[in-house]
Every structure is written in C-alpha cells, then in structure tokens.
Amino acid sequence: MRKFFKIALIFVLTLGVLGGASLLAFGRDNHGNLSGSIPEQIDQYLSNQEFQGAVLIAKDGELLFKKGYGMAAPNVQNGTDTLYQIASLSKSFTAVAIMQLAEKQMLTVDDPLAKYFPNFPNADTITLGHLLSHSSGIPDYLNPDYQFDYSQVWEPNDIIEVVRNEQLEFTPGESFSYSNTGYVLLGLIIEQVSGQPYSDYIEEHIFIPSGMHHSMFTIPEGSPAAEGHVEGESGPRMDNSxxxxxxxxxxxxxxLALFDEALRQNLLVSEETTKQMGTTHASKFPYQYGYGWYTQDVLGHKAVGHSGGYPSGFRHYVVRLQDEDLTVIVLSNEMTVNSKTINRNLTSIVLQEPIWIWQELL
Known part of the structure; x- marks a missing residue:
C-alpha cells in the first residue's frame, strides 16, 4: 500500500512539474509571429484573430493606430467613425457627470440616496459613492431572474421599479456587485440636481467640451451605424432606452479617444477628481472598481478600464494606462469577440511586453 501511495505521489508531482513547464513554455505570448512596425504588428494580430469592429490606439497624446475590420451593417464597412451603441462604456460618462456636480458643490459622493429618493428602500444607508462603485447592494435589473424586456421602450423610473422591493445583496459598502440599477439612479440624480434631462447634460458638459461631435443618444436615420451580431447573425432587438x-x-x-484626451487634459474634471475616480472604492475578487472605472493592473502598469456589451451583439473594451499615457479602444459588433482579450494583447504589442494567459483575463 505504501508503495502505491509513493508511486501516486511521484505521479502527481510529475504532473505538476510538467504542467508548470508547459505553462512557462506556452502560457506566455510575446507575439513573435508578428513582424514590422508596431502598427503593422497590430494589423497582423487583428487580421489573424478575424476581428470584427473598430480599434483606435493613442499613445503620448498622438494617434498610433486606427482601423475598422469587417462589416458594421449591410453595405457599411466598420470604421473608427462608425456609430456604435457603446453600452456600459457610458458609465464612465455618468460618473464624470456626477463628479462635475460634486466639484460645483451641488452634491457630494457621501450624500445618502434618501436625499434624492426618500421612498427607495434602504436609501438612508446607501450613498452616491456606493452607487458609483457598485457597492450599494442594489440588485441589477438586468439579472436574468428579472426577465427584463430589452426590446420595449422604457422610462428610467420604471426601470428602477423592477428591483425596488428586492432585498439588498449585502450591506452597502461591504462588497462589490455590478448594478446597472445604481447607474440608472445616478442618471436620475443628475437630472434632479442639474435641472436638465440626462442626455442634455451629457451633451453640454461632456460631448461639447471634449469635441465629441459624433456622439449622441439617438442615431439619425441614414447614419453609418453598426448593427449587433451573434455568431454572424443579426442580434435580438434592444431599445436604447x-x-x-x-x-x-x-x-x-x-x-471615445477625444473623451479620453479631455480627461487627460483635465478639461472635464480636475486631476484630483480623476485620481479619485481611478482609486479602488469597492472590490470582490477578481474585480476592483473606482467611480465609473474598473481599477486594474495591466501588464504591471496602473490602469483603469471598462467593458461594454449588449445582448443584441456588441462587445467592447477600453483601457487607459495611467503611467504610459496609453489608451486602447476596442469596439466590436460581434458578440463572440472577446474584446477584453483583444485589448490586452494589443496593449502587449504596443508596449512590446509579453503577456501571460491570465493577464488576458484580469
């Protein structure tokens, strides 16, 4: 029996050694199959991945790469000027708007939700900071359990009614759980405090100062807009409301590159506020979140980033490396594209640093 256990132990240790050796040999990609300049390597990588969408990369305040791949819609080629529903990338805009109002002393991140929604359950224990950092414990109305109908037209107040009477997932401030409901509430608070519709506020205070002349809330008829796809087929309809x-x-x-540059130039909020937004305020492994941004370590560099996706067939990822003055924007209108993995590998190529398998995911 002892001999059996000894043989088993040797077998397990051997597997461990072989697994570790395999990880060292194959778990890191230095993109040695790519050649030429960095933009040429980026193009080769995206072509090899059969990527569908648009990519823009800015480094040190200059455009490094931009190109569209595949079709945005019938007879519409994907390009960096193609209109996209950016989905949850919008949360960074909402967070900036809240922080602008905070800088004007029209609200504070420590304000209780009860100040704006006195009848919302547990509103006296939830702060705006909790909503910004997804640490409120308010359930996400897009959780499959609620069978939310994406296709119909919604009013924001009707959206929050979906989960109004649900129990909090945890005590506010004690954990992290991504909640679209929290950001719907923040949008309504922006309207209350500013006296403007949310869309008007964002246009006046973010789009215009950033020079974002091709950003909007309703796509004009005939504009070159991307349509979502799932495995090559048109995705289910989702109303933008x-x-x-x-x-x-x-x-x-x-x-989106103009938005990034406006933030880097402190045109929208102060440098101090930008740092506050990029500081971790809530976490639950493997996630860390600030105000409107995931806070991250990307290939050893301090960074913020955000994903965005719609079940109608969109999947996006943006990352902003703070110390490298590097921004990588990946928009895709094909749900099966892993935009985060694409983004991480593009970052690796630009920095000329190898990437480990797990770094594609974190």
Missing part, C-alpha cells in the same frame, strides 16, 4: 444612464450613449472610436 433600456439602459438609460447605465448604457445608452452612441459614439465612435474616434470620439
């Missing part, structure tokens, strides 16, 4: 301040902005890769 179903997300409100949690995800209803329509923009382009080029305009």
């Amino acid at each position: 179903a997300a409100f301040a949690a995800g209803d902005i329509i923009s382009t890769a080029e305009d």
Whole structure:
C-alpha cells in the first residue's frame, strides 16, 4: 500500500512539474509571429484573430493606430467613425457627470440616496459613492431572474421599479456587485440636481467640451451605424432606452479617444477628481472598481478600464494606462469577440511586453 501511495505521489508531482513547464513554455505570448512596425504588428494580430469592429490606439497624446475590420451593417464597412451603441462604456460618462456636480458643490459622493429618493428602500444607508462603485447592494435589473424586456421602450423610473422591493445583496459598502440599477439612479440624480434631462447634460458638459461631435443618444436615420451580431447573425432587438444612464450613449472610436484626451487634459474634471475616480472604492475578487472605472493592473502598469456589451451583439473594451499615457479602444459588433482579450494583447504589442494567459483575463 505504501508503495502505491509513493508511486501516486511521484505521479502527481510529475504532473505538476510538467504542467508548470508547459505553462512557462506556452502560457506566455510575446507575439513573435508578428513582424514590422508596431502598427503593422497590430494589423497582423487583428487580421489573424478575424476581428470584427473598430480599434483606435493613442499613445503620448498622438494617434498610433486606427482601423475598422469587417462589416458594421449591410453595405457599411466598420470604421473608427462608425456609430456604435457603446453600452456600459457610458458609465464612465455618468460618473464624470456626477463628479462635475460634486466639484460645483451641488452634491457630494457621501450624500445618502434618501436625499434624492426618500421612498427607495434602504436609501438612508446607501450613498452616491456606493452607487458609483457598485457597492450599494442594489440588485441589477438586468439579472436574468428579472426577465427584463430589452426590446420595449422604457422610462428610467420604471426601470428602477423592477428591483425596488428586492432585498439588498449585502450591506452597502461591504462588497462589490455590478448594478446597472445604481447607474440608472445616478442618471436620475443628475437630472434632479442639474435641472436638465440626462442626455442634455451629457451633451453640454461632456460631448461639447471634449469635441465629441459624433456622439449622441439617438442615431439619425441614414447614419453609418453598426448593427449587433451573434455568431454572424443579426442580434435580438434592444431599445436604447433600456439602459438609460447605465448604457445608452452612441459614439465612435474616434470620439471615445477625444473623451479620453479631455480627461487627460483635465478639461472635464480636475486631476484630483480623476485620481479619485481611478482609486479602488469597492472590490470582490477578481474585480476592483473606482467611480465609473474598473481599477486594474495591466501588464504591471496602473490602469483603469471598462467593458461594454449588449445582448443584441456588441462587445467592447477600453483601457487607459495611467503611467504610459496609453489608451486602447476596442469596439466590436460581434458578440463572440472577446474584446477584453483583444485589448490586452494589443496593449502587449504596443508596449512590446509579453503577456501571460491570465493577464488576458484580469
């Protein structure tokens, strides 16, 4: 029997050694199959991945790469000027709007939700900071349990009614759970405090100062807009009102780069506020979240980023490396594209740093 256990132990240790060796050999990609300049390597990588969408990369305040791949819609080629429903990338805009109002002392992140929604359950224990960082415990109305109908037209107040009477998932401030409901509430608070419709506020205080002349909330008829796809087929219809301040902005890769540059130049909020937004305020492994941004370590560099996706067939990812002054924008109108993995590998190529398998996911 002892001999059996000894043999088994040797077998397990051997598997461990072989697994570790395999990880060292194959778990890191230095993109050695790519050649030429960095833009040429980026193009080769995206072509090899059969990527569908638009990519824009800015480094040190200059455009490094921009190109569209595949079709946005019938007879419409994907490009960096193509209109996209950017989904949850909109949350960064909503968070900036809240922080602008905070800088004007029209509200504070420590304000209780009860100040704006006195009849909302547990509103006295939930702060705006909790809503910004997804640490409120308010359930997400897009959770499959609620069978939310994406296809119909929604009013924001009707959206929050979906979960009004549900129990909190945890005590506010004690954990992290992504909640689109929280950002719908933030949009309504922006309206209360500013006296403007959410869309008007974002246009006046973010789009215009950033020079984002091709960003909007309703796509004009005949505009070159991307249609969502799932495995090559048109995705299910989703009405843009179903997300409100949690995800209803329509923009382009080029305009998102302008938003990024406006933030870097402190045109929208102060440097101090930008740092506050990029500081971790809530976490639950493997996630860390600030105000409107995931806070991350990307290939050893301090970064913020955000995903965006719609079941209608959109999947996006944006990352902003703070110390490298690098922004990588990946928009895709094909649900099966892993935009985060694409984004991480593009970052690896630009920095000329190898990437481990797990770094594609974190």
